[in-house]
Amino acid sequence: MPDVPAPRISDLARAGPPPGAYLDGLNPEQRRAVEATEGPVLVLAGAGTGKTRVLTTRLAHILASGKARPWELLAVTFTNKAAREMRHRITAIIGEQAEGLRWLGTFHSIAAQILRRHAEIVGLRSNYTIIDVDDQERLIKQLLEAENIDAKRWTPRHLAGLIDHWKNRGWTPDRLPPAEGSHFANNRGQALYKLYQDRLAVLNACDFGDLLLHNLTIFTTRPDVLAEFHDRFRYILVDEYQDTNVAQYLWLRLLAQKRQNVCCVGDDDQSIYGWRGAEVDNILRFERDFPGAEVIRLERNYRSTEHILAAASGLIAANKGRLGKTLWTEETGGTKVQVRGVWDGEAESRMIADEIERAHRAGRRYRDIAILVRASFQMRAFEERFVLLQVPYTVVGGPRFFERAEIRDAHAYLRLVQSEDDDLAFERIVNTPKRGIGDTTVSRLLQVARASGLSASRAAREIVQADELPARTRTALSNFLRDMDRWRAAREATAHPQLLETILEESGYTDALRLDKGPTSQTRLENLKELVQSMGAFDTLEAYLEHVSLVMDLDREAGEDAVQIMTLHSAKGLEFPLVFLPGWEEGVFPSQRSIDEKGEKGLEEERRLAYVGLTRAREEARVSFVANRQVYGRWTSQLPSRFVDELPLANVEASSETGYYGGGPGMNEAKSRWDDAPSFGASSYSSPGWKRAQQRGFSPAARNTVIEGEGRLVAVSEPSAGRYGVGERVFHQKFGYGRVTAVEGNKLSVAFDKAGDKKVIDTFVEKG
DNA sequence: TGGGGGCACCTTTTT
DNA sequence: GGTGCCCCCA
Numbered sequence: 001m002p003d004v005p006a007p008r009i010s011d012l013a014r015a016g017p018p019p020g021a022y023l024d025g026l027n028p029e030q031r032r033a034v035e036a037t038e039g040p041v042l043v044l045a046g047a048g049t050g051k052t053r054v055l056t057t058r059l060a061h062i063l064a065s066g067k068a069r070p071w072e073l074l075a076v077t078f079t080n081k082a083a084r085e086m087r088h089r090i091t092a093i094i095g096e097q098a099e100g101l102r103w104l105g106t107f108h109s110i111a112a113q114i115l116r117r118h119a120e121i122v123g124l125r126s127n128y129t130i131i132d133v134d135d136q137e138r139l140i141k142q143l144l145e146a147e148n149i150d151a152k153r154w155t156p157r158h159l160a161g162l163i164d165h166w167k168n169r170g171w172t173p174d175r176l177p178p179a180e181g182s183h184f185a186n187n188r189g190q191a192l193y194k195l196y197q198d199r200l201a202v203l204n205a206c207d208f209g210d211l212l213l214h215n216l217t218i219f220t221t222r223p224d225v226l227a228e229f230h231d232r233f234r235y236i237l238v239d240e241y242q243d244t245n246v247a248q249y250l251w252l253r254l255l256a257q258k259r260q261n262v263c264c265v266g267d268d269d270q271s272i273y274g275w276r277g278a279e280v281d282n283i284l285r286f287e288r289d290f291p292g293a294e295v296i297r298l299e300r301n302y303r304s305t306e307h308i309l310a311a312a313s314g315l316i317a318a319n320k321g322r323l324g325k326t327l328w329t330e331e332t333g334g335t336k337v338q339v340r341g342v343w344d345g346e347a348e349s350r351m352i353a354d355e356i357e358r359a360h361r362a363g364r365r366y367r368d369i370a371i372l373v374r375a376s377f378q379m380r381a382f383e384e385r386f387v388l389l390q391v392p393y394t395v396v397g398g399p400r401f402f403e404r405a406e407i408r409d410a411h412a413y414l415r416l417v418q419s420e421d422d423d424l425a426f427e428r429i430v431n432t433p434k435r436g437i438g439d440t441t442v443s444r445l446l447q448v449a450r451a452s453g454l455s456a457s458r459a460a461r462e463i464v465q466a467d468e469l470p471a472r473t474r475t476a477l478s479n480f481l482r483d484m485d486r487w488r489a490a491r492e493a494t495a496h497p498q499l500l501e502t503i504l505e506e507s508g509y510t511d512a513l514r515l516d517k518g519p520t521s522q523t524r525l526e527n528l529k530e531l532v533q534s535m536g537a538f539d540t541l542e543a544y545l546e547h548v549s550l551v552m553d554l555d556r557e558a559g560e561d562a563v564q565i566m567t568l569h570s571a572k573g574l575e576f577p578l579v580f581l582p583g584w585e586e587g588v589f590p591s592q593r594s595i596d597e598k599g600e601k602g603l604e605e606e607r608r609l610a611y612v613g614l615t616r617a618r619e620e621a622r623v624s625f626v627a628n629r630q631v632y633g634r635w636t637s638q639l640p641s642r643f644v645d646e647l648p649l650a651n652v653e654a655s656s657e658t659g660y661y662g663g664g665p666g667m668n669e670a671k672s673r674w675d676d677a678p679s680f681g682a683s684s685y686s687s688p689g690w691k692r693a694q695q696r697g698f699s700p701a702a703r704n705t706v707i708e709g710e711g712r713l714v715a716v717s718e719p720s721a722g723r724y725g726v727g728e729r730v731f732h733q734k735f736g737y738g739r740v741t742a743v744e745g746n747k748l749s750v751a752f753d754k755a756g757d758k759k760v761i762d763t764f765v766e767k768g
Numbered sequence: 769t770g771g772g773g774g775c776a777c778c779t780t781t782t783t
Numbered sequence: 784g785g786t787g788c789c790c791c792c793a
């Protein structure tokens with residue numbers, strides 16, 4: 001997208017330009033997608049075709065042409081980030097009028113608002129709490145225990161997953177197809193689902209899936225309420241439509257059915273969330289569900305160079321069941337997609353890190369470089385390498401701030417202060433930090449609570465009064481209750497960040513962390529500090545807790561110049577000048593599990609993931625694969641991904657600077673020969689890669705063996721030792737960098753920078 | 769009650 | 784290989 005800042009309407013009004021000037025700079029298709037406001041519209045927006053610009057301009061256009069007022073627009077996204085981005089960009093066009101966009105947000109936040117208004121219809125009160133996955137699993141665990149179901153064989157996580165799946169499909173317990181519940185605990189799935197929902201109702205709580213599901217119940221049982229929303233929402237806009245699940249789809253269809261002014265924007269080729277319930281079919285059948293729908297294709301790509309685009313398009317062409325788009329660009333030329341094969345994961349990370357250093361020296365900023373991996377276990381090799389070379393990097397994703405144990409503990413304290421009857425919060429912290437109230441006491445307490453219909457806190461009071469606990473436990477419990485009461489009393493008079501600080505200090509939570517010698521305790525303390533700070537931005541404790549449950553992460557400033565390491569999934573929607581795509585090996589990418597579980601469908605989703613990866617690149621994309629990879633500590637031999645061979649030859653350049661492979665397309669020809677590659681007993685290196693290694697002059701014996709080691713000096717046997725000179729820097733896969741101190745026949749003595757010890761290892765020494 | 773050892777697990781992720 | 788969980792023992 002050429003970077004023409006869109007003019008603000010307020011500016012235009014002042015300067016008196018012709019109305020509609022914000023449409024300038026749009027190409028014909030984009031313009032049509034903006035102006036086709038009446039009736040159903042499906043915008044098929046390929047990668048890099050200016051989708052967000054179209055979305056925001058369309059909203060601005062509806063407002064500017066007076067067709068609707070801000071609060072009459074419903075605009076849904078999947079992530080908070082996307083919602084923020086959209087609001088930000090609309091504000092840039094129309095100014096403060098954008099503040100009136102009350103119904104711009106994620107599916108869940110909008111559903112939560114609707115549910116707050118009509119909670120009573122589904123048996124909740126409007127101050128219901130939204131529980132997260134952790135609470136969900138603990139609740140289910142209790143249910144399983146109460147029902148005497150073996151939680152080893154039937155894990156809470158499993159049932160939580162099933163329930164989530166059912167909710168994504170729009171099934172309430174009474175609407176669940178009988179076959180669905182039969183897979184869990186001898187046909188008790190449905191009954192357990194019902195019990196779970198009942199329990200949530202008692203707690204006045206709901207989980208994420210419920211937000212949408214309860215909305216569906218409200219809309220279908222109360223036509224009057226639905227009609228109210230039909231009146232309200234004149235225009236509906238949906239981003240990332242290919243990622244909608246059945247429940248979201250039904251929700252949209254219900255809301256859109258009257259006015260039909262619904263515009264869905266998406267790309268079937270970028271549907272990568274099938275495993276969590278997204279239905280590509282929703283996009284494929286749009287025209288059937290909304291007869292007379294206009295379909296607009298955005299095919300001009302403003303992001304990538306010709307070769308990158310052609311490589312990505314060639315790859316995705318192997319998928320069946322696409323709506324089909326032909327992306328094109330005026331950016332001719334550019335570099336071809338690089339494809340390289342290397343020996344193993346460490347060689348791969350070394351190669352990529354070297355190239356990043358080179359690119360940086362040549363003037364490329366670190367932040368313009370991204371490494372996109374299939375799974376997070378692949379990240380570690382890069383992190384280790386970057387730490388060693390002192391290359392700044394950030395890992396995007398990872399454990400979310402609000403999901404960290406210490407943060408949730410803090411929240412549990414706050415929730416319990418806020419509402420004494422929050423049993424889930426009570427259970428979480430009654431013995432955190434350890435205060436001598438063990439499992440026996442807690443389960444006894446819960447038993448009393450259940451028997452008498454009291455909340456856990458109230459039951460605890462009863463038990464303390466009843467004087468039936470051992471003295472020590474009784475004191476501990478009554479101290480805890482006394483503390484809670486004190487904090488509750490302090491609540492009115494104390495600002496909520498201070499309240500949390502007080503609680504953390506007085507409960508002994510921070511002290512326990514300070515005493516903890518674990519590697520993470522320092523970070524945890526810092527996280528808690530950050531938490532206390534972030535609370536200041538909210539007026540009340542209620543407002544803060546509400547925010548936390550829907551927005552599961554903090555806004556972090558992204559100003560720092562660092563290489564971005566992330567999964568392909570979290571890269572969607574982003575772009576970088578230089579993109580590395582490591583680990584293109586069968587089984588890793590495409591992921592074996594994906595293929596095993598979903599067959600051809602799974603494979604196609606993996607291919608879309610590859611497509612997403614390639615299309616993130618503006619200028620350069622570099623794919624790599626290895627012959628040997630350690631997965632969970634085990635050496636495995638790898639074949640290049642089929643996706644490597646699916647890249648069109650004309651747009652690819654294969655090389656083997658560092659590797660043992662010729663690499664690149666066509667190299668799978670060698671596959672048949674690899675099948676009879678020698679196997680060396682139980683050796684980790686029974687891989688087909690040996691063939692190549694041999695061709696490069698390494699024999700199996702070249703697996704060097706550390707035969708001696710004392711402090712930092714070790715000798716290794718290495719047939720090609722003659723290639724090394726005394727004083728030369730070498731890199732050893734196990735010991736890192738070192739310097740050659742002597743060469744004697746096949747023996748290489750090396751002083752390593754870090755200590756090594758006597759140990760037989762089976763890796764190569766390479767020149768480093 | 770809670771610490772330590774043995775053992776099974778192990779994609780992708782948002783809300 | 785690293786981690787989280789369960790069980791057993793002190």
